[in-house]
Amino acid sequence: GNSVTQMEGPVTLSEEAFLTINCTYTATGYPSLFWYVQYPGEGLQLLLKATKADDKGSNKGFEATYRKETTSFHLEKGSVQVSDSAVYFCALSDRSNNDMRFGAGTRLTVKP
Amino acid sequence: NAGVTQTPEFQVLKTGQSMTLRCAQDMNHEYMSWYRQDPGMGLRLIHYSVGAGITDQGEVPNGYNVSRSTTEDFPLRLLSAAPSQTSVYFCASSPPGAYEQYFGPGTRLTVT
Numbered sequence: 441g442n443s444v445t446q447m448e449g450p451v452t453l454s455e456e457a458f459l460t461i462n463c464t465y466t467a468t469g470y471p472s473l474f475w476y477v478q479y480p481g482e483g484l485q486l487l488l489k490a491t492k493a494d495d496k497g498s499n500k501g502f503e504a505t506y507r508k509e510t511t512s513f514h515l516e517k518g519s520v521q522v523s524d525s526a527v528y529f530c531a532l533s534d535r536s537n538n539d540m541r542f543g544a545g546t547r548l549t550v551k552p
Numbered sequence: 553n554a555g556v557t558q559t560p561e562f563q564v565l566k567t568g569q570s571m572t573l574r575c576a577q578d579m580n581h582e583y584m585s586w587y588r589q590d591p592g593m594g595l596r597l598i599h600y601s602v603g604a605g606i607t608d609q610g611e612v613p614n615g616y617n618v619s620r621s622t623t624e625d626f627p628l629r630l631l632s633a634a635p636s637q638t639s640v641y642f643c644a645s646s647p648p649g650a651y652e653q654y655f656g657p658g659t660r661l662t663v664t
Contacts, residue, residue: 444594472651474652476655482658483656484595486652486653486654489652491651533652539597540585540597540653542594542595544593545592
C-alpha cells in the first residue's frame, strides 16, 4: 500500500538557519504530494503541493520538488524564523482510490 | 465562508459512553473525511465520503460510524467509547477535482 516516511524529529534550529526535512514515499500509482503545517492547538494547513514529477511547490519561502526517480519530496527553507516553529507533515494522495497517507510529522523549533 | 467547523472542541467521556463528533463545511465540497491524530503516528483515515449518501471505510474504522445525509455535514459516531479512542480528531474536505484537503480545528477527546 501507499506510505510516507519522514525524518524523525524534533529538529531545533537557530533563526536564519537552513532547513531540510526529508520525506520519501511509496506508491503504486501517480500520487500528488503535499506538505502540511500544524501550529500548536490548530488543525493542519496546506503549505505547498506538487501534482506530478519534477513539479516544485513553494509557499512562504518553503520549497519542495517532486522527485519520482528518488521517490522523495524534501521540504526546504533557506532562512527559518521563530514563527516557523510548528509540526510539519508530508502527505500523498492517490485519489484513484481515495487514499491519503500522512507521515508521522516532524516538530521544528526555531530559537532566536 | 467559515470553512470546516468541528464541535465540540474538547470532550471527556467515560468508557462505554457514546457520542457524536460534528463536522460541517460551507464550501460545497463533495469529499469529506475523518482522521485521528496520535503522537508519532501522523494522521490516520477513519472514514470518508465522496458525496451525500456515500461513505466508505479508511485505515482505522473499527468503533466508529459515519453517515452523510447532506453535502454540508459529516458526523462521526463513537458507539461505545474505549480508552484507545483517546485522540485528536480532525475532519477535512476537498473540492471536486482537487487533491488537497482543508482541515477543521479538531476535537480533543479523552476517554477515561
